[in-house]
Amino acid sequence: MLTFTLISADKVFRAGPELPKTVDRKQAEYHLVLITQELETPFWDKVAKGAKEEADKRGSSVEVWGSYGKDQEDFLKKLEIAIDSKVDGIIVQGLDTPDFKELTKIKAAFYGIPILTVANDVPMADSLRRTYVGSDQFLAGQMIAKQLLSDMGSSGTVVLMGDSREEYYQQQRVNGIMDVLKRYPDIKTEYAETIESREMIIAATQDVLNRQPDVDAFIAVNANIADAMVQEIGRRSQVAPYHIYSFDDSKDTMSLLKAGKLDGIIEQSPEEMGRLGVKLIIEWLRGDTVPLDTDGYLTDIRLLKATDAP
16 A cells, blocks of 8 residues: 555656656766856856756756855866766866866867856867857956946046956956056056955955055956955945946845945846857757857847946
């Protein structure tokens, strides 16, 4: 009787219409892995959502791996495990370091595993990644600079704050900002570097405010810097007189924007990145899109002002 009851219950459970239709890994055409340094953050949760939906739609599976709080050692270990596991394809947040490039250029290439970078790119020649899916970071920098000019005018002192690793995507953002601001001789710019820890960001912000008491604007090139930077500015004086901008790939920037502590951010399209990344890598594996465009596939961006925040 007990056995009959359990079998019947199991059949009812499996037949339930409310159960999600996901692709079983054993039945999947391709097994993909998405790897990020920033698990369980709003931005990367959206990338993962888009990737999973597209993989399911295409009869494949995607697992989301990675590290928390930009633990690079753990992140690289996950990437190496994915390569050793001989998965069909890897979609990964680009990391502009020699260890990352060695894994993608030598080890993944040896096994014939396609690597696609998402959201943060690395130079193709250094990594042999098949393509990049994400924002045009140079254009994003230009958009921030143009909004700053609209808000501040054509003269003033602007501080760009980035982390000391100066990764490729941050270099592109800075290049875009400077491409616009260099045309205005009455705008003075300074690039401030900091290690990505709260204490060091606060110290770097203090140093800038001490040396540049007449600063008019701040741009957090690395969005993870924005919260601690804004906190220190607010501790020293009112935040309102300053023009402060950043990007949406941090868990803090949207709440800072809603609170009126940021004047604007670049809003990206993380779900679209996840969907397009899976679509392209599956098309490459099937031989439908060969070769992929090495220049990359760009997703939508827009400048979101504090007055636009939901």
